Amino acid sequence: MLEFPVWNVRAAGGGWVIGVIAIFHVFVAQFAIGSGLYLAITETLAVRRNDQPVLAFLRSYSNFIMLLTTVFGALSGVGIWFAIGNVNPTGVSALIHNFMFFWAIEWVVFLVEISIAFFYYYSWGKVSQRFHLQLAWLYYGIAFLSLVVINGILTFMLTPGDWIHTRNIWDAFFNPSYVPSVIVRTAITCSLAGLFSIVVCARIKEEGLRVRMLHYSAKWLMPSFFLLPVFLYWYFTTLPPAVATLVQNGIANIGAGNLSVLTRLLLLIMLLSVTIYVVSLLGPFFNPRSFSFGFGLAILALGLVVTGATESVREMLRKPYVIYDYLYVNGALKTVAADSSRYGILRQNKWIPERSITDENRLVVGEQIFRVQCLSCHTPTGYRSMTDLAQGWDREFIYNRIASLQATNLMPPFMGDDDERRALAEYIGDVVGAPPSSLTAANQ
Amino acid sequence: MSHTHDPNDPNTAFLPEAVRRRYDLGWIIEFFKHKQVPVHRHSVWYYTGGIALFLFIVQIVTGVLLMVHYNPGQAHASVQAIMSQVDFGWLIRSTHSWSANLMVLVAFIHMFSCFFMKSYKYPREMTWITGFVLLALCMAFGFSGYLLPWDQLAFFATQIGVKSSEVMPVFGGFMADMMRGGKELGVQTIERFYALHVWVLPLMFFGVLGLHVFFIQIQGLHEPDFFEKQPPEKKRYMRFFPDFAIKDVYVWLLVMNFLGLLAVMFPWELGEEADPLAPAPADIKPEWYFLAMFQLLKLFPAEVGPVTGELLGMSLFGLVGLLWALVPFIDSEHAPAWRSRGAFYFGIALLAGMIVFTIWGYYS
Numbered sequence A: 001m002l003e004f005p006v007w008n009v010r011a012a013g014g015g016w017v018i019g020v021i022a023i024f025h026v027f028v029a030q031f032a033i034g035s036g037l038y039l040a041i042t043e044t045l046a047v048r049r050n051d052q053p054v055l056a057f058l059r060s061y062s063n064f065i066m067l068l069t070t071v072f073g074a075l076s077g078v079g080i081w082f083a084i085g086n087v088n089p090t091g092v093s094a095l096i097h098n099f100m101f102f103w104a105i106e107w108v109v110f111l112v113e114i115s116i117a118f119f120y121y122y123s124w125g126k127v128s129q130r131f132h133l134q135l136a137w138l139y140y141g142i143a144f145l146s147l148v149v150i151n152g153i154l155t156f157m158l159t160p161g162d163w164i165h166t167r168n169i170w171d172a173f174f175n176p177s178y179v180p181s182v183i184v185r186t187a188i189t190c191s192l193a194g195l196f197s198i199v200v201c202a203r204i205k206e207e208g209l210r211v212r213m214l215h216y217s218a219k220w221l222m223p224s225f226f227l228l229p230v231f232l233y234w235y236f237t238t239l240p241p242a243v244a245t246l247v248q249n250g251i252a253n254i255g256a257g258n259l260s261v262l263t264r265l266l267l268l269i270m271l272l273s274v275t276i277y278v279v280s281l282l283g284p285f286f287n288p289r290s291f292s293f294g295f296g297l298a299i300l301a302l303g304l305v306v307t308g309a310t311e312s313v314r315e316m317l318r319k320p321y322v323i324y325d326y327l328y329v330n331g332a333l334k335t336v337a338a339d340s341s342r343y344g345i346l347r348q349n350k351w352i353p354e355r356s357i358t359d360e361n362r363l364v365v366g367e368q369i370f371r372v373q374c375l376s377c378h379t380p381t382g383y384r385s386m387t388d389l390a391q392g393w394d395r396e397f398i399y400n401r402i403a404s405l406q407a408t409n410l411m412p413p414f415m416g417d418d419d420e421r422r423a424l425a426e427y428i429g430d431v432v433g434a435p436p437s438s439l440t441a442a443n444q
Numbered sequence B: 001m002s003h004t005h006d007p008n009d010p011n012t013a014f015l016p017e018a019v020r021r022r023y024d025l026g027w028i029i030e031f032f033k034h035k036q037v038p039v040h041r042h043s044v045w046y047y048t049g050g051i052a053l054f055l056f057i058v059q060i061v062t063g064v065l066l067m068v069h070y071n072p073g074q075a076h077a078s079v080q081a082i083m084s085q086v087d088f089g090w091l092i093r094s095t096h097s098w099s100a101n102l103m104v105l106v107a108f109i110h111m112f113s114c115f116f117m118k119s120y121k122y123p124r125e126m127t128w129i130t131g132f133v134l135l136a137l138c139m140a141f142g143f144s145g146y147l148l149p150w151d152q153l154a155f156f157a158t159q160i161g162v163k164s165s166e167v168m169p170v171f172g173g174f175m176a177d178m179m180r181g182g183k184e185l186g187v188q189t190i191e192r193f194y195a196l197h198v199w200v201l202p203l204m205f206f207g208v209l210g211l212h213v214f215f216i217q218i219q220g221l222h223e224p225d226f227f228e229k230q231p232p233e234k235k236r237y238m239r240f241f242p243d244f245a246i247k248d249v250y251v252w253l254l255v256m257n258f259l260g261l262l263a264v265m266f267p268w269e270l271g272e273e274a275d276p277l278a279p280a281p282a283d284i285k286p287e288w289y290f291l292a293m294f295q296l297l298k299l300f301p302a303e304v305g306p307v308t309g310e311l312l313g314m315s316l317f318g319l320v321g322l323l324w325a326l327v328p329f330i331d332s333e334h335a336p337a338w339r340s341r342g343a344f345y346f347g348i349a350l351l352a353g354m355i356v357f358t359i360w361g362y363y364s
Helices: A014-048 A052-087 A089-122 A129-158 A169-173 A178-201 A207-219 A222-237 A241-252 A261-286 A293-317 A362-373 A395-403 A418-432 A438-443 B017-022 B026-034 B043-069 B072-084 B089-116 B125-147 B152-165 B172-180 B187-219 B240-265 B288-299 B309-325 B337-363
Strands: A321-323 B036-039 B236-239
Touching: A014 A052, A014 A129, A014 A178, A014 A293, A052 A089, A052 A178, A052 A207, A089 A129, A089 A169, A089 A321, A129 A169, A129 A178, A129 A321, A178 A207, A178 A222, A178 A261, A178 A293, A207 A261, A222 A241, A222 A261, A241 A261, A241 A293, A261 A293, A261 B240, A293 B240, A362 A418, A395 A418, B026 B240, B036 B043, B036 B240, B043 B072, B043 B089, B043 B187, B043 B240, B072 B089, B072 B187, B089 B125, B089 B240, B089 B288, B089 B337, B125 B152, B125 B187, B125 B288, B125 B309, B152 B172, B172 B187, B236 B240, B288 B309, B288 B337, B309 B337
Parallel strands: none
Antiparallel strands: B036 B236
């Protein structure tokens, strides 16, 4: 398990690096899919009505879509791989080993998607209208396929379902939350297509066309406003019972003083989503004439915050696992972790130079252990820091607490023997400024 | 008004007939239809007044909800219950506190934006003065509300604040005693501040706010010089209703979201219950909008000739405040150019001073 080196991102922590890249990537990637449907449907309608101004607009809009999705989408996608591979190599390794074939399909799909996007844009006016329309629908089909594939892998991490027992790849891919998740994300892609289009359409110079396109684009948000709550409810019914309880508690406790991050994020998601829909209804839908670019950008920014908050909630629900009920965030398999105290970090991890713990190297080894066991979620003094969480604890308490991390239901077991636990406790004690114990006193 | 009641006025066609037959409302719609908002590169500042108004409405709604559970006799315990037991209490209180601070901030921004666009000039002197009074009332709201949770910081900061009014000659001591309800801060102080906060100040605020908004409605929005000097065909206007009104609604919704984000992600904290006998915590500071004055006061020597430095400082603040309130009469309609320029530099100096001293006060 613990055979990888670690990436130390200092104050921010690796989680934030993944988070920031992933949120922007998901935002753009889902737009890429939704915009495919937007282009296909809008072009079909425009061709049918021989609406030249709209076709001219779509041509320039598809330039924006092509650039945004192929440049930013592709770069940030690689960025995610870079970040997750560094922060949680064991998790990525497990996903690659399981889904080898699906990843291969996904990358082929990406390649085809990008090629068609280029082809679609550069063939405006150069191929027959009919063929160009076919390209539009082909682009959407392929883009949607990329969601169909990646969704299996993403949902697997939270709901591996029968795969835990059968180890059958189809059980892993078509896991319990697979179908509702595809539907939820499809609805989101349509909303994002509407949201981005509102921003872009607000900049159209010719007033008649701007008003028409703003009104039309706002329609793209409406179905999912009413359907998403239903789909989300369906999605939540497929979650593991422990996770479902967590969400229910989050929702039920929104009122009564419970300030868990989950609860607060859920509240925020509701508030922001309602605002996005109300503004797009009042503005581009009913009063497109006076709707300006600035307000469009503002609701797009709200959309970004909602995306970030929703993805964080989804990630948070998985705690303390990377793959639910199978692999912990600290890289330990659940089956191995069952007997965690007999597991030796120094014995197993070839990246820690020290092979044994002595009075002299206890603190150094403690820090190394912190890196391999804690750093994927915590930092010493920055984000989710020891100075915050273990403030005021003495070394003995820290030592005992490490043994009972699992009781929090949010943390994996500590994978190490008694000496290693003591070394980690000494290191954390030093970080939080706890008074020296007999061990450190003897050493000094 | 030479106007007859026409139940079939097309302006009121959207209302039910029962209403149209009884009430003459067409002129209101007519009025708003003709109202216009100038469109220019500084139009964005026109939103600040609306935002301050929105935040005030949030204050009333959340304030009334807090009143349901707040008990001045058991101030700290009741706020603690609001935070931990009352459904959504934590959210309402956090929203109230964040919104209060944002309201003061936005009111300041609104004031300075009006100042630099010279909106205070003839014929809008009274709009400026009522606005000035509103800002002063906002700060009084902040000062009185800050004490109500009765935690350590609130207690000691208020103690210093009230004490500083003692330096005023003749009636200073009397005023401080009136505020405290005696020589020391106690339950009777909370009760007084509470009455001030939920009755006296709101009544005054409503009255002055009504006048302020009324003046703006009948005089229309001020057009800055550069806009007014343009030839008529170059001037662009936006209809107040529905175009500007709907934009106001977007802005309000966005502000509400920002407020929600702050309240949800950074809930307002409640310190330990105030203990008058405990030593004052180190570096007690007032709320940020008093920080600049607080920091400046520290620079005065204890005694300047026959008077205390504190009195001198407070008198200086009074003088600057008076000048500021009366600026429409100093930089009046036919004032020479040097006065107009002087007013501008006075504004720049005041703004810069406030920013610098606030930051200095925060970090010192």
